[in-house]
Amino acid sequence: MSQNNLKEEIMNVLENSKIGTLSTVKNNKPYSRYMTFFNDNLTLFTPTSIQTDKADEIKANPNVHILAGYEGEGFGDSYVEIEGTASINDSDDLKEKLWNENMEPWFDGPNDSNLIVLEINPDKITLMNIKENSTRTLDL
Template sequence: MSNAISPHENLSGSAAIEKIKNITEGAGTCFFSTRVNADTKSRPMALQDVDAEGNLWFLSDINSDKNHEITSDSEVELYFMNNSKYEYMFIKGKATISQDKALIEKYWTNFANAWFDGKDDPSISVIKVAPNDGYYYQTKENKLIAMSKMIFAAITGKSIEDGGIEGKLEV
């Protein structure tokens, strides 16, 4: 086992929102988990945006299992991973569903045409996840340097900083 360690930096308020925006938009997709207090269901979802308040926005079919699960239990968990930069984030939050045409217009992308018949498709909904808290890990340096430090620690058994930083998020 490696003796590499990461310094901790817990973030709250606007600093947490900025970290959420930075890491999640870099990852682009996440595992979106519903029924987190029971029989958890997870599926990949493409992130549309993170707004100034830290809310995460997704497009979804109003008739999907995910939407039905959110209707009965709005607590969700999101797992983001940007492996190319060694950035990872876990977010717990509350999801709400809307079919507001202005929100659909705002978050619509041409990529969504793969699942819907244009932005006027009656099955489109927008899911807003308001984050409560979470956890992140990211490298402070580039991936090659971070990996080199971890390998050095593994080979030598010496404790070193692994080139990453991690901490709790409170929004």
């Protein structure tokens, strides 16, 4: 699989799998939670509150791991593993762009002072569980 085809396959997983796990590290232990992800090319974004443990964990250690994809269909149901660096983005433009009604139970709108966006820049992306029975890592 060429790097261009690999990137297309990864983008397909990211576009079709908005829910994934975000793992952070606190006191040398991993913590995972389900998150909703949006992507712009290979950069991922996920809204959250500044008052969450994950925000504190990322401030202390920005290294994260994400799993996205896999719908329970077994072999050939591909997913991605992403190792990356997260940062807190509180851009009003980005919050407005990502805002949707599903966020209303947690926030009073895109201008809620507790709303932030975690921006994840990938260091490594691996396509897993592909039919060729191997993994493929995208050159970044």
